[in-house]
């Protein structure tokens with residue numbers, strides 16, 4: 491039997507953030523984590539399941555089941571949710587958080603450091619006074635330029651493992667899998683957790699407070715699988731658990747081709763500025779989102795360098811001369827340079843004056859807010875994993891509004907690029923599904939234990955406590971009622987910090 495004051499199940503971004511908040515605190519903490527310190531096939535295969543709907547990669551490759559969780563493969567892109575994401579939007583079904591963005595600002599500020607980022611500053615004005623930063627002269631009533639911060643990326647397991655190991659009041663139990671949440675007969679109070687190792691060893695955990703932080707799919711799986719008291723699953727009296735699953739469809743929407751080569755793209759390149767690794771992104775204005783009833787979208791522009799043969803020959807010759815060699819194909823390189831003299835001269839000019847490469851093309855990557863839909867959901871199948879737990883069936887469709895918003899967003903961007911006179915946009919054609927081919931989910935698992943003040947409309951309340959259960963909380967993106975279009979982890983960490991404060995103040 492493991493005993494402590496608080497049990498956190500899962501040591502990913504949310505679980506590790508929560509555990510760190512209690513280091514040195516009077517609360518004793520048990521962290522139960524399924525994996526060890528490295529990826530192990532047997533443990534990872536506990537994540538296998540069925541998928542249907544929008545083409546979804548298998549659920550066991552879109553997340554990682556070992557210490558550090560999916561931060562062992564995240565890319566580190568960070569942006570807080572936008573103000574509009576928290577609002578009730580009449581055109582977006584089931585939208586509206588129980589609080590506004592301001593509630594999360596102090597936690598976003600703290601979350602920056604946890605994610606390995608510099609100070610919370612996403613205001614475009616703060617970055618525009620940097621030398622040489624220019625952005626597109628878009629009509630601000632239509633498109634805005636925002637900022638995203640990029641983490642190294644911090645692997646939470648590696649970065650914070652020793653801090654937790656050294657803490658006298660925190661114990662991490664690796665290779666321990668939650669298999670059942672036990673509750674009183676009224677299902678209003680959790681009495682303990684049943685856990686198992688893949689070796690067959692079983693143990694129980696008994697604490698005063700429990701937090702599920704097992705990721706956006708497993709949080710629902712555990713509630714549904716804990717059906718000894720409530721046959722429909724714990725906390726599922728209103729049939730909300732597992733429903734409203736969302737991910738962000740994303741992919742390449744097209745290319746912006748400039749009329750002339752120049753460095754307007756500088757802001758859109760990820761670079762270290764004032765010690766922060768940041769880049770510009772293009773977002774839709776709130777007026778367009780509400781005026782045209784669209785869900786949220788952002789465009790990430792990436793420089794795509796297409797160098798002429800002459801420029802490639804200049805590079806090859808410079809490289810050879812640096813190594814005191816004369817290349818065999820010297821004559822053909824000289825021929826290329828003479829044939830492309832204009833491009834070579836322009837590139838040399840840019841390097842001398844701007845110390846940056848000129849680009850003539852930007853790849854436009856797009857991420858879209860999906861529509862909350864009770865029929866997009868995680869359910870349990872009769873197949874069982876190696877621990878005897880029922881595997882998941884994941885069914886998801888991003889929704890017609892997401893597709894409509896994507897098409898309109900791309901149209902607005904293309905028209906605005908043309909209006910500026912700087913170039914034009916080549917739009918990626920639609921495939922059979924209506925989306926461009928190779929659009930896919932992002933691995934952001936959202937919504938399955940959604941937050942709502944009313945128990946019949948959500949699984950957790952505004953403090954992330956499961957409605958009607960006095961000592962069970964949920965951490966992670968499964969509590970987001972809507973997904974916005976920005977990457978979720980900064981918000982996952984901010985909510986975990988807020989939950990830690992709430993639990994410390996609970997008496």
Ligand SMILES: Cc1cc2nc3c(=O)[nH]c(=O)nc-3n(C[C@H](O)[C@H](O)[C@H](O)COP(=O)(O)OP(=O)(O)OC[C@H]3O[C@@H](n4cnc5c(N)ncnc54)[C@H](O)[C@@H]3O)c2cc1C
Pocket residue numbers: 499500501502503504505522523524525551552553554555556557558559560561563564565566567568666667668669703704705706708932933934965966967977978979980982
């Ligand atoms: C390829 C990829 C790239 C990504 N890039 C970005 C990005 O650039 N920016 C961004 O914001 N987000 C990104 N994400 C999303 C990011 O990884 C997640 O938002 C984040 O990891 C979620 O944290 P979490 O703690 O909720 O879940 P996880 O990190 O998944 O952690 C869950 C933990 O619970 C453990 N667990 C599961 N079941 C049990 C059980 N039964 N018992 C005990 N423990 C259990 C797991 O082993 C795991 O350690 C990316 C995701 C993917 C797939």
